[in-house]
Amino acid sequence: MIDFHTHIFPDAVAPKALESLMAGALRVEGATLAPCTDGTLAGLVSSMEENHVDVSVVLPIATKPSQTPSINRFAQGVQSASVHSFYSLHPMQEDRESVLEEIARAGGKGIKLHPEFQYADVDSPEMLTILKKAAELGLLVVLHAGQDIGMPPPVHCTPRKLARAMDAAPGCRIVAAHMGGWRMWTEAEACLVGREELWLDTAFVTDHLPPEQYLRMIRSHGAERILFGSDSPWESPAHTLEGLERLGLSREELQRITHDNAAALLGL
Numbered sequence: 001m002i003d004f005h006t007h008i009f010p011d012a013v014a015p016k017a018l019e020s021l022m023a024g025a026l027r028v029e030g031a032t033l034a035p036c037t038d039g040t041l042a043g044l045v046s047s048m049e050e051n052h053v054d055v056s057v058v059l060p061i062a063t064k065p066s067q068t069p070s071i072n073r074f075a076q077g078v079q080s081a082s083v084h085s086f087y088s089l090h091p092m093q094e095d096r097e098s099v100l101e102e103i104a105r106a107g108g109k110g111i112k113l114h115p116e117f118q119y120a121d122v123d124s125p126e127m128l129t130i131l132k133k134a135a136e137l138g139l140l141v142v143l144h145a146g147q148d149i150g151m152p153p154p155v156h157c158t159p160r161k162l163a164r165a166m167d168a169a170p171g172c173r174i175v176a177a178h179m180g181g182w183r184m185w186t187e188a189e190a191c192l193v194g195r196e197e198l199w200l201d202t203a204f205v206t207d208h209l210p211p212e213q214y215l216r217m218i219r220s221h222g223a224e225r226i227l228f229g230s231d232s233p234w235e236s237p238a239h240t241l242e243g244l245e246r247l248g249l250s251r252e253e254l255q256r257i258t259h260d261n262a263a264a265l266l267g268l
Contacts, residue, residue, distance in 0.1 A: 002055045002262035003237050005142070005177060005203040005229025006044060010074055014039035018233070024150030031149055035233035041078050044232060048082065051237040055268070057229075058085040059112035059142055065093035072099075076106060084266060086110045086142060091118055091126040100133045109266055110140030110175075115156035116148040122157040123165040131169035140265060141174050142201075146181030146188070149204075159184055159191040166195065173265075175199045175227060179217055185209055193221045199261065201229035206243030215247045223253040227262050 009017045018039045025031045037043035048056055060075050062068045068089045075085035087108050089099045103111065111134065115122045122143060134141050145157050159181040166174065180188030180200045192198060200221055205214065218226050228244070230237040244254060262268075 001051075001053050001237070001241075001258045002057070002228065002266070002268075003048070003053045003230050003232065003240075004057045004175070004227040004262045005201050006056045006058050006232040007039070007060075007234075008037075008041050008044050008058055008078070009039050011040050011042075014043075021150055027150075028152055029149050033149070033234060036236040037233040039233050041083070044083070047232060047236065051241075053237050055082050055084060055262075055266075056232070057262070057266070058083060060085065060088045061112055061114045061117055062088040062090045063114075063117045065090040068093060068099060072103070075108075084109065086112050086140070088112050089130070091120040091124070091130060096126070096130055097133045100130065100137055100139065104137040104139060108139065110134075110142060112142045112144075114144040114148075116144060116151040118156075120156060121161055123161045123168065128165060128168050131165060131172045131174075135169060135172035141172060143174060143176055144178070144182075145176040146178050146184040148182070155184070157181070159188040163191040163195070166198065171197070173197050173199075175201055177201050177203050177229065177231075179205050179209055179214070183208065185213055185217065189213075189217060189220070193217055199225045199227050199265070201227040202240055202244065202257070203229035203231035204235050206235060206240055211243075211247055214243075215249070218247070218249070218253070218257075223249070223256045224261060226257045227265075228258040 022033045025033045037047045060071045062071050072087045075087050078085050087103045180192045230240040
């Protein structure tokens with residue numbers, strides 16, 4: 001099983017990072033988040049063993065330009081046969097294109113962008129520069145899509161904005177997290193489902209996306225372009241898998257979602 005959407009932090013900052021994210025969810029939503037790991041690499045590896053996950057993709061986020069070098073050094077340092085870390089950069093840094101070139105030279109598979117934490121519309125000129133360059137370099141782009149449980153409006157990556165960005169940056173292979181737009185799934189169905197060069201992941205939707213809509217979106221988009229993602233530490237892989245199994249998907253569809261699609265994208 002391949003978990004395409006996980007998060008970890010350096011050991012020294014993991015407790016503070018989790019505390020800050022939990023406080024944001026409580027402040028904005030009144031929601032209590034209960035992490036299933038301690039947010040460290042060791043915690044992720046332990047969770048993988050417990051939940052029978054063979055490979056995890058780590059998705060770091062640069063929330064300001066100055067973080068990019070240290071975040072990407074951390075990403076490079078945690079790479080292993082079972083942990084594949086993507087890289088990140090901030091859309092407002094002036095050396096966007098050269099950073100992407102460095103990532104590609106280092107053998108990176110892709111990058112993670114979070115328009116909400118980065119306060120940048122996904123169809124802004126800065127973001128489009130990144131998407132076009134990523135397409136040129138063959139890098140995957142994983143985007144947080146839709147609302148964020150810990151961030152107030154406006155939403156910087158609505159499905160409509162993402163559709164406009166895709167039209168402006170053809171050829172960019174994009175993974176739209178949270179089934180194309182957390183809490184904006186009707187708009188995602190209208191604007192994103194069925195688009196080529198777009199994958200949707202299942203991160204943090206199990207208890208939020210109505211099952212009948214969840215199944216309909218998977219079948220309409222095609223199980224071959226759905227990626228299993230837990231959003232660890234915010235949801236356990238076992239819970240994500242249980243949610244998928246309750247939908248009544250075929251064994252072939254589950255195999256594609258939990259392994260085959262990700263293996264193809266990662267070149268495993």
